[in-house]
Amino acid sequence: MHGTNVGNLVLNxxxxxxxxxLKTLSGDHGNHWNTERVNAHVHTSGTFKVDxxxxxxxxxxxxxx
Numbered sequence: 171m172h173g174t175n176v177g178n179l180v181l182n183x184x185x186x187x188x189x190x191x192l193k194t195l196s197g198d199h200g201n202h203w204n205t206e207r208v209n210a211h212v213h214t215s216g217t218f219k220v221d222x223x224x225x226x227x228x229x230x231x232x233x234x235x
Contacts, residue, residue: 177225184221185214 181193192208212218 178223180223180225181208182221182223183210183212183218185212185218186216189221 176198177196179193179195180191183190183192190210190212192210193206
């Protein structure tokens with residue numbers, strides 16, 4: 171996430187019909203790779219998805235379903 175037109179990066183976990191918001195990053199975070207650990211306590215006996223969305227101006231880039 172580098173530059174003047176950077177929007178938001180949103181990280182969610184989806185289990186069944188429940189969505190749990192984990193993290194939102196906004197703005198310029200520099201011209202280098204960053205790592206971050208996020209704890210997600212997902213209580214499900216089935217599967218879950220990690221949903222990432224990047225908002226840039228009018229556009230949304232998201233992970234495939």
